[in-house]
Amino acid sequence: MSLSSQEIKRIARLARLELTPEEEQLYAGQIADVVDYIDQLERFAREEVHEPAMAPVEREDVASGLRLEPEAWLANAPAALDHFVLVPQVKKSD
Amino acid sequence: MTDLWQLSARELASWVRQGEVSALDVTESFLERIAAVDGAVRAFIRLDVEGASSRAEELDRRRSSGETLGALAGVPIAVKDNIAVADWPLTCASRVLEGYRSPFSASAIERLLEAGAVPVGQTNMDEFGMGSSCEGSAFFRTHNPWNRDRVPGGSSGGSAAAVAARMVPLALGSDTGGSIRQPAAFCGVVGLKPTYGRVSRWGLVAFASSLDQIGPIAGDVEDAALLLAAIEGHDERDSTSSVRPPSLGGAWRDGDASGLRVGCLREIEAASLGDDVRSSWEQALRRFEERGARIVEVTVPSLEAAVAVYYVVANCEASANLARYDGVRYGHRTEHDRSLEALYSGSRSEGFGPEVKRRILLGTFALSSGYYDAYYGRARAVQERLRQELFEALEQVDVLAMPTSPSAAFALGERVEDPLAMYLSDVYTVPANLAGLPALALPSSLDSEGLPLSLQLLGRPFEEAALLRVGLAFEQAAEFSAHQRPGLEAT
Numbered sequence: 001m002s003l004s005s006q007e008i009k010r011i012a013r014l015a016r017l018e019l020t021p022e023e024e025q026l027y028a029g030q031i032a033d034v035v036d037y038i039d040q041l042e043r044f045a046r047e048e049v050h051e052p053a054m055a056p057v058e059r060e061d062v063a064s065g066l067r068l069e070p071e072a073w074l075a076n077a078p079a080a081l082d083h084f085v086l087v088p089q090v091k092k093s094d
Numbered sequence: 095m096t097d098l099w100q101l102s103a104r105e106l107a108s109w110v111r112q113g114e115v116s117a118l119d120v121t122e123s124f125l126e127r128i129a130a131v132d133g134a135v136r137a138f139i140r141l142d143v144e145g146a147s148s149r150a151e152e153l154d155r156r157r158s159s160g161e162t163l164g165a166l167a168g169v170p171i172a173v174k175d176n177i178a179v180a181d182w183p184l185t186c187a188s189r190v191l192e193g194y195r196s197p198f199s200a201s202a203i204e205r206l207l208e209a210g211a212v213p214v215g216q217t218n219m220d221e222f223g224m225g226s227s228c229e230g231s232a233f234f235r236t237h238n239p240w241n242r243d244r245v246p247g248g249s250s251g252g253s254a255a256a257v258a259a260r261m262v263p264l265a266l267g268s269d270t271g272g273s274i275r276q277p278a279a280f281c282g283v284v285g286l287k288p289t290y291g292r293v294s295r296w297g298l299v300a301f302a303s304s305l306d307q308i309g310p311i312a313g314d315v316e317d318a319a320l321l322l323a324a325i326e327g328h329d330e331r332d333s334t335s336s337v338r339p340p341s342l343g344g345a346w347r348d349g350d351a352s353g354l355r356v357g358c359l360r361e362i363e364a365a366s367l368g369d370d371v372r373s374s375w376e377q378a379l380r381r382f383e384e385r386g387a388r389i390v391e392v393t394v395p396s397l398e399a400a401v402a403v404y405y406v407v408a409n410c411e412a413s414a415n416l417a418r419y420d421g422v423r424y425g426h427r428t429e430h431d432r433s434l435e436a437l438y439s440g441s442r443s444e445g446f447g448p449e450v451k452r453r454i455l456l457g458t459f460a461l462s463s464g465y466y467d468a469y470y471g472r473a474r475a476v477q478e479r480l481r482q483e484l485f486e487a488l489e490q491v492d493v494l495a496m497p498t499s500p501s502a503a504f505a506l507g508e509r510v511e512d513p514l515a516m517y518l519s520d521v522y523t524v525p526a527n528l529a530g531l532p533a534l535a536l537p538s539s540l541d542s543e544g545l546p547l548s549l550q551l552l553g554r555p556f557e558e559a560a561l562l563r564v565g566l567a568f569e570q571a572a573e574f575s576a577h578q579r580p581g582l583e584a585t
Contacts, residue, residue: 008455010462011455011458011459011462012455014458014462015413015442015454015455015458016417016420016435016438016439016442017439017442017443017446017451017454017455018439018440018443019443019451023451027451027452027455030452030513030514031452031455031456031459033513033514034405034456034513034514034517035456035459035469037401037402037405037514038402038405038406038460038469038473040398040399040402041399041402041403041406041469041472041473041476042472043399044396044398044399044476044479045472045475045476045479046475046479057333057334059330059333064330064331065331066198066331068197068198072197073197073423075195075197076193076194076195076197076423076424076425077422077423077424078421078422078424078425078426078427079427085422085423087422087431087434087437088431088432088433088434088436088437090434
């Protein structure tokens with residue numbers, strides 16, 4: 001198969017990746033090669049599988065695991081103020 | 095006198111427990127070894143010399159105050175850079191996590207500390223575990239200690255190289271499609287991927303959650319078992335971790351292979367293997383026969399499809415798992431953050447390397463509307479068939495034996511430009527992950543160029559003890575002795 005420039009742009013947008021025109025060309029070619037290889041699965045697949053890879057595991061709905069102070073988490077935030085992570089403005093002010 | 099760094103983990107732990115040597119002397123011996131040879135190998139991304147020394151001193155204090163130390167007392171250990179250690183950086187060899195420090199330790203690390211181990215540093219890897227050569231690290235390339243022009247394998251290449259060069263007696267790796275076993279094979283050491291669910295994944299950075307497993311890399315089978323015994327077992331913080339009792343209670347140490355049925359795959363007999371790889375594998379089968387085992391031919395027709403299945407399933411999961419790196423709560427954030435959307439895609443594009451981008455794109459493609467059934471759905475169906483075929487084969491035999499890799503360590507740079515060629519070298523390691531089976535890679539011989547070759551054994555789920563027993567029988571019979579080491583000159 002080959003991936004059109006429009007198609008690789010669509011995938012990149014879904015993956016939240018910005019690609020340069022050179023990257024678009026490179027990845028479109030490489031991904032098409034891998035997809036051609038993967039297409040051999042058609043020969044092997046006979047039946048459909050519906051169940052998930054793993055059965056769900058249930059536990060009591062109680063808080064457990066890691067408890068850390070907010071500062072410990074926020075220490076890794078690129079930008080924080082008080083106990084909040086800062087991000088660019090989401091909604092335009094009127 | 096033998097240098098301490100030449101000893102096995104079990105010898106070191108026993109000496110430290112008995113007070114024959116101090117944990118500090120052991121740690122210092124390995125730190126000196128690292129200082130002498132890591133300039134040539136470059137296995138470590140970072141070391142914690144101070145932390146390791148003070149940890150060793152603490153163990154010595156505890157011992158002299160009468161405390162009985164654990165099974166890994168004073169044993170230095172290297173940790174792959176995708177397993178969390180509290181207050182250490184954790185980067186998965188990626189720019190996207192540069193500067194990140196883990197606020198907590200993985201369950202496996204907590205257990206190691208409890209057993210008295212001394213973490214000394216973090217090892218190089220392919221970014222996020224995506225690669226088979228360690229060349230995908232965003233930081234630098236690691237060299238194979240047997241031949242510095244060759245790759246150490248990947249993705250746990252730093253861990254395998256560190257053990258092979260005797261910079262540590264033990265290392266932790268992680269294995270999603272062969273990332274413990276293939277580098278162990280290329281570096282002439284032992285690597286074990288436990289059964290899925292045997293070792294808690296809590297604190298392991300997720301790549302493909304249904305396939306990922308933490309496991310040991312060691313100089314020989316007994317040391318690998320020692321490390322597995324320390325880290326295995328149920329953990330309620332990982333809902334996929336098994337409640338089955340630990341695997342190593344039984345008498346597996348007799349290394350008895352008599353009466354054993356060793357499965358030999360018809361598909362591999364027909365495969366194109368290098369001459370050296372084929373003769374090493376055939377020789378391994380003869381060794382088993384000499385020790386009283388019976389070779390039984392079995393068939394796994396879907397083996398041929400394993401790589402294709404793997405690169406769909408693993409990349410689909412990776413594209414979802416890696417969505418968390420968006421520059422908001424942690425990790426790299428772009429300066430071009432005029433909008434939230436630009437913040438996400440800018441941070442990701444600047445932070446991820448080419449192989450990670452390629453795999454995220456592939457996974458996103460295979461999960462996207464219009465392609466899901468043809469790729470993800472179909473791959474899952476073939477995965478299920480492969481799993482059934484392997485389970486059926488393992489009903490007829492005790493273990494399956496095959497080469498770990500179709501070749502010995504390849505040259506640095508050889509496969510960087512050709513991702514598909516790189517992927518195809520995983521053909522014998524991905525089946526164990528796709529079926530959740532335990533698998534052990536063992537050095538078998540040296541090829542005509544003096545590079546290690548490796549035999550892989552696959553066992554039944556949660557029967558690591560049986561696998562180790564067969565592994566030990568092979569180790570005792572193989573040409574390759576654990577005392578064989580790469581001839582690294584101290585630099």
